[in-house]
Each structure stands twice: as C-alpha cells, then as structure tokens.
Amino acid sequence: MxxxxxxxxxxxxxxxxxxxxxxxxxxxxxxxxxxxxxxxxxxxxxxxxxxxxxxxxxxxxxxxxxxGDSYASRYSLKKAIYELGPTGFPFEKFIGEIMKREGFEVKIDQLLEGNCVTHEVDVVAFKAGKRYLAECKFHSEEGKNCDVKVPLYIYSRFQDIHAAGKKNGKAEGQGWVVTNTRFTEDALQYGRCMGLYLLSWNYPEKMSLKKRIDDLKLYPVTISTLLSLEEKQFMLERGIVLASQLLKNEYLLEHLGISEKRKRRILSEFNSICNSHEKA
Known part of the structure; x- marks a missing residue:
C-alpha cells in the first residue's frame, strides 16, 4: 500500500x-x-x-x-441523509417517496397482523397486485454498519406477516431492508440467500440509495447549506422531507422568522439544486 x-x-x-x-x-x-x-x-x-x-x-x-451554495449542497448529499434524524421517521418517509416515484403505492408506519403477533412495519408498498414490506434502519453517525442480526430479525418478522397474508389470499412481494449506511458482508450474504431485497448507500451497485436519489432527482430538505440544523429539524417535524416540498411550502420559512433577503438566498439554493438536476 x-x-x-x-x-x-x-x-x-x-x-x-x-x-x-x-x-x-x-x-x-x-x-x-x-x-x-x-x-x-x-x-x-x-x-x-x-x-x-x-x-x-x-x-x-x-x-x-x-x-456556489448549490455545488456544496449536492456534494454534501451523504451528510444530508445522516441529518434525517435524530429519529428514523423522516428517513422512512424519504424512502417512501423514493418508492412512490418508482411506481409503488405507499403507506408509512403500519400495523400488520402476523400469524403469531402484530408487527409495526416502516413502509408498506403495493405494486402490480403484490404487497412489499420495507424495514428502514437509520443511523445518524457514519461507521455504524448493519450486521447480519438486522436481516435475520427482519426476515423472521416478515415471514410471520406473510404467513398471515397467505391465509387471506394476499400475494406477497419481497421484503426490503433499507439503511443509510452499509451492510456487512454476512448481512449481504444472508439477505441474498433468503431472498430479501437489500438497499444501502452503496448497494446494489447499479441501484444503490445514492444512485436512486441522483437518478430520481429526489433530494432531502437537509441538503441545504443555508438552513441551520434547528431549521432543518423544524421542516422535518412538519413533514417536509424533500427539497421540492419546501419550494411548494415556502411560507414555512416565514414561520421561522427568516428575513426576506435570506429567504431569497435559500429559495435560490433549492431551485438550483432541483432545477439543475432536472436538466442533467
């Protein structure tokens, strides 16, 4: 080396x-x-x-x-995903928005009856007559990867739900495990073996979370370099997880008491982030 x-x-x-x-x-x-x-x-x-x-x-x-602010914003995408916290709920909503853009009908934070017990599922998605279950594992710090215990636990939960679904004649699609970090090699091996769909920052290589975000031009509101952490949290608490959603609800910047001059800079940054990628 x-x-x-x-x-x-x-x-x-x-x-x-x-x-x-x-x-x-x-x-x-x-x-x-x-x-x-x-x-x-x-x-x-x-x-x-x-x-x-x-x-x-x-x-x-x-x-x-x-x-330029928009250059730095787009370069900071990975950091922006980590800021979809401290709870994992905004990340779940963000994943739901990605799945919607990919043609799924999506419901967030659902209670589903299993064959044995009731389970809380982060994202329930429907497409082509099949039901897909997604569990989101969010980390607010880098370096905390998902090990094999995560897909092991999630697979057992999904199997219980699928067993109940079969009794009711429901056609089940794949179970998904989604993380904003990375999977260990054991986690990837187990997931592939059991037929789970694994999605992380860098996996699968041609359809990773990062690539999906860039391809779909679906950027989180936390990508801004001009909003403070407190201001980003304010937006997340009001259900604004996408940059495009802020542009449609710009009045929320006034709720924060932001000056007209700073508001124009922030909107210019978000317009640049969204529009320049639409042309890409």
Missing part, C-alpha cells in the same frame, strides 16, 4: 486515496471540469499519510461552497 496516499475511512479501515472517485463526486455536485480539476489538485497536494476521508470531504465542501 502506498502509505503517502493512505486515507482512513469512517469505518476505521485504511484505503488508498482515489482521485477518480473524488472527481466523480465533484462533477455530480454540478461543478464543471475546471472547478473539479482545481479542487482535486489542491486536495491532492494537501494529502498526508492517515488523513481521514471526513477531512477530505470537509476541505472539498469548503472549496465548493466558495464557488
């Missing part, structure tokens, strides 16, 4: 710094080739052995913010 370019990931694992991966992230944020190249060169020059990926992210974020 080239120790001069060794970085420490949020999980504590060591890896080699990837210029190509950083550049892809910068370009996806909306930065042009020239801006992305300049940020990449400066960060590459500042590397030292054992630098954390968080430090690299913070530096890139700071440089992009100087270029």
């Amino acid at each position: 080239n120790r001069s370019r060794e970085v420490i990931k949020s999980s504590g694992e060591k890896a080699i710094f990837s210029p190509a991966k950083l550049k892809r992230s910068l370009l996806k944020s909306g930065a042009d080739e020239k801006t992305a190249g300049r940020v990449l060169r400066e960060i590459s020059d500042e590397l030292y052995p054992g630098i954390s990926t968080k430090e690299i992210y913070n530096r890139a974020f700071s440089m992009l913010k100087k270029c």
Whole structure:
C-alpha cells in the first residue's frame, strides 16, 4: 500500500486515496471540469499519510461552497441523509417517496397482523397486485454498519406477516431492508440467500440509495447549506422531507422568522439544486 496516499475511512479501515472517485463526486455536485480539476489538485497536494476521508470531504465542501451554495449542497448529499434524524421517521418517509416515484403505492408506519403477533412495519408498498414490506434502519453517525442480526430479525418478522397474508389470499412481494449506511458482508450474504431485497448507500451497485436519489432527482430538505440544523429539524417535524416540498411550502420559512433577503438566498439554493438536476 502506498502509505503517502493512505486515507482512513469512517469505518476505521485504511484505503488508498482515489482521485477518480473524488472527481466523480465533484462533477455530480454540478461543478464543471475546471472547478473539479482545481479542487482535486489542491486536495491532492494537501494529502498526508492517515488523513481521514471526513477531512477530505470537509476541505472539498469548503472549496465548493466558495464557488456556489448549490455545488456544496449536492456534494454534501451523504451528510444530508445522516441529518434525517435524530429519529428514523423522516428517513422512512424519504424512502417512501423514493418508492412512490418508482411506481409503488405507499403507506408509512403500519400495523400488520402476523400469524403469531402484530408487527409495526416502516413502509408498506403495493405494486402490480403484490404487497412489499420495507424495514428502514437509520443511523445518524457514519461507521455504524448493519450486521447480519438486522436481516435475520427482519426476515423472521416478515415471514410471520406473510404467513398471515397467505391465509387471506394476499400475494406477497419481497421484503426490503433499507439503511443509510452499509451492510456487512454476512448481512449481504444472508439477505441474498433468503431472498430479501437489500438497499444501502452503496448497494446494489447499479441501484444503490445514492444512485436512486441522483437518478430520481429526489433530494432531502437537509441538503441545504443555508438552513441551520434547528431549521432543518423544524421542516422535518412538519413533514417536509424533500427539497421540492419546501419550494411548494415556502411560507414555512416565514414561520421561522427568516428575513426576506435570506429567504431569497435559500429559495435560490433549492431551485438550483432541483432545477439543475432536472436538466442533467
């Protein structure tokens, strides 16, 4: 391993710094080739052995913010997902919005009768005559991955619900396990073996949570660099989980006592985030 370019990931694992991966992230944020190249060169020059990926992210974020609020916002997508807390309910609603956009009819936070006991299910979705059950495992901190105990527990619950469904003639689809972090290899192996659909920040590779968000252009309200944590929480408590929802309910900014000048900046940021990706 080239120790001069060794970085420490949020999980504590060591890896080699990837210029190509950083550049892809910068370009996806909306930065042009020239801006992305300049940020990449400066960060590459500042590397030292054992630098954390968080430090690299913070530096890139700071440089992009100087270029424009919307660039920095889109680059901070992963952080924005972590801010869909401290409870997991906004994350459940966010996943529900993704499934709606993918053609599912969705209900959030449902009580379903199992063959043995009653279960609370985060997302119940319907498509093509089948019922899909999704459990969302939200973490507000990086590095806390979902291990095999999570799909083990969820699979047993879904089996109980499916058993009751069969008695009532319901056609069941797959059970889903969704997390904003990552699955351990054992969790992935068990999930695949038992037929669960696993969705995480980086899995499945071509349909990961990150890719779905970018492809669907469905960004959380927490992606803003101009709203404070308290202001983001205010929006989440009022059911505003998407950037596009804030644009349709901009009067809520006035409820926060935000000045007209700052309000215009915030709306401009959200318009840029949503509209530039619609053109992409």
